[in-house]
Structure formats: structure tokens, C-alpha cells
Amino acid sequence: MRDLSIQINGHWYDACVDERTLLLEFIRDVANLTGTHNGCMEARCGCCAVLVDGKVIKSCNVLALQVAGASVTTVEGLAPKRLVDFQQVTTQSMAGVYRPLSVLGIDKEGLHPLQVAFHEHGALQCGFCTPGMLMVLSDYLKRNPAPTPGDIRKALSGNLCRCTGYQKIVDAALDAARQLREGAAAGSASVPSGKWLESH
């Protein structure tokens, strides 16, 4: 057993864990952040993608000890806003939320442009792969702000979606890229700070 501290979404989590603990397990079981999904545990599906010091990695294939002291951002840290106040995010509890924001009567302030675009384009059905998609895209769009559809498909090659057939995810990613570019050109802070909310 080892003492270990990892900063997740701005909060330090300290725990004494088994050396074998994967970062994914630390996030879900120690920090209780269940937005990061456990899909395959063999670095194939990408549902567990998180940012470590700003770079996306698959948390099921990294030991928690490897990122001791690092700063991790999970999907919960992408934007401060919550559409519904969930204690535990599950596919069941999310089912009513997968609709365009206008239908839900919610404005897009406080959401990451990727999240807004995923809502607008219906880029998810069961939603299991979405956290990974969002995290990979949030890293990728920083590197390539003006991607082609082919670029997006290549960037998402390590993320599997069994529902959508990817087309809507690609559409959403292109839309989000455009929003981010326009936001950057206007110099506005269209990307929320990503600070984790105390209230959640």
C-alpha cells in the first residue's frame, strides 16, 4: 500500500492505495467521480480518457502511482455547469438529458463548446463513450483548431462508439471546433474555466 496524492479537477485527493490501483480506479473509487467510464480495461475503447497535465491519456492503462502529484482533468472538470444535479452519473440517470439544449430550455453559458455541440447534434445515444470522446477532442482541438472531418475521425480512432456510427460525433466536433475558433478570434472566454464546482 502506498500514500498518494493526485489533483483531480482542482482538488487534491489523498489516499493510501494498493500499488496496482489504476488511475481509472483512483478517479472512480477514491475521488468518486463516475463520469470517467470503465469500458474495456485494455486501452481500446477510450471511454476512460482523461487529461493528465493537459494531455489526454487512457486512465485504465496508467497506474495511479505514475501520475502521483499530477493534475488530472476528468469530464466533470471540463465545464462548471451541471444540467441536472446528479449524485451518481449513470446511463439511466442521464437518459432524459440527451436532447438539444433548446428543448431542455437551458442556455449554453457555462458549458464547454464540445458539450453544447454534442447536445445540438445528438452526438450520443447511450452516452457511455461520450466522456472519452469529449476529453480526447478537448485535447485534439487545442492542437488542431481547424480540423477536417478526416482529421477528427483519425483523432477519435482510439475511441469506440457502438451507437452513433460516428457521423454525428464528427459533425459535433467540427461544430465545436468552429465555435472555439470564433471564440478565440473574438477573444472571448467561450471556454469555461473548467473549475470544479464545490456545490456538486
Added chain:
Amino acid sequence: MKPFAYVVATSLEEALEALSQSWPNAELIAGGQSLLLRMKERTCAPSLLVSISGLDHLGGWRYLNDGTLEIGATTTYDVLQSAGLRGQHCLIAEVAGDIADISVRNIGTIGGSLWEADPHFEMPVLAVTLGAEVVLASSSHTRLVPAAEFLQWRSTGARAAEIITALRFPPLESPDYGCAFAKWRYRQFDVPLVSVGCAIRRRKDDRIQDIVIVVGGAHESPKRAAAAERSLIGVVPSSDMIASAARNVGTEVAPRVKSGTWPLEYKRQLLEVLTARAVSQAWSRATGGRA
């Protein structure tokens, strides 16, 4: 995973010390992208993991005075793909930028792929194609081993209490030199079934002076197609000649390593296509795009 102890090395000496004390049940971990997969499957169960990712001087790349490119063992593919490498060394960036997916490139390291010595991996094939040397440090000495020799040794599962500290690629700035890499995989983030690296030096009279063709994924370690290479020396490589040499490569380096359920004959056919692709592109680069 079986239980293990975990040590974070703060210096190369410390890492070597920890490694030799628990030898042979210790493994080094940098990115861990291959190692952790094997540990999760329990096909490997070290009693000690020594983390070397914090050793600053093992990361990053630099040019030595004679133009040799030295790449530290824990340099990630992500760093390599955006590295401003000189001349034909930019093939290393090209290949690194197309390995697996973003998440793996962000943490996977070049030293790890050499140590892992998986017959399908791209970097070992490229290292042999470009004539790289592996810098190995042990508690008593440091030695330089040609990548081909190192991989042949590692592919048998042999190990020693040594740490790859860097890879050294010879200078490749001469305009008469061209190299290329071709691979085929079923899905974008898979390891290739087969891959082919080719490096060509052009003579003043626009014929091939020297050529290296290296095949990955066919044998246990990257394999040079010596006879096919000889058939191309001193010629102006027409597309017919390249096609015939490619067929020879398929026979000479007949695939014998199984990849999943793919038939070996399928891999052989892929090999021919990829060889033709790699050789024509390398020749085109060696002639500055004239051919």
C-alpha cells in the same frame, strides 16, 4: 495484476541499483503502455516496478556535434511528432505521429517500444532501417548496440539488468539519401500487421548505390531482405524492377509470425505491396522528388 512494489528512481544509478537488486523480477516503467497491458493479462508479473519517467536526462532529443540524433529513451511519441528534426530524420516524426492513437502517443515512449521488441511495433523497424544504435547502461558500463542486434536478442525474451538510455540515429542530412516507411493495419490504432522500412542512397549517376529494406511483423524481430536489396543495387529502379524486388521480399522474408487470425499468406501479399510503396517513396525522396 499480481502484487508488486513500486520505486520512483531519482537517478539512473538508483534505477540500476533497484533493478539489479530484484533481478530478474523487476521491470522498468516509463509510459507503461505495453507493460501494463501484459501485467493486466498476467502474462508478466514483476515483483518490482522501477519508474524512470522522472529522470529528466532520459527524455527529449538533441543533436550531437557530428549530426547524430540522440533521442532519450523516455521521449514520448507526442514529443517526437512535433520535434523539428533535420533532413530525413523527419521520417521519425512522421512515423511517431501515426502510432496508435493520441492517448498512447501522449505517454508511450520510444525506449519502451524498443525494449518491448514486439515484432509488429513500428519504431523497432524504423530504428533498424535508419541504422540506429541503442545506448544501454548497466551498473558497470555503458554500451552501444546496433538496433538490429539488440532487437534480435530481445525478441528471444532475453534480458539483462540494463536500461536503454537513448537511441542514436546517424546523420541523414545528405540530399542523396531518402527513406520511407509503409505499414498496414486493420484499424487506425492497431499495431500494423506488417510494416516495411526502406532507406536508399543515390549514386551521382542516379542509380541506387545502397539500399536497406527492413520488414516488421513477419519474423520475430525486424528482418532485412538482403537478396532483394542486392537485386536493386546499381540500377535505376523502374516500377517493374521495384515490383519484382517486392515479390522477392515476400518470398525471402516469408511471414512466420501469426497476427491474430490473419493467414500468413495474406501478410505476405501485404508485404509485397508495402515494399513496393516504401521503395518507390524512398527513391523519390532520394532524388528530391524528381523520380
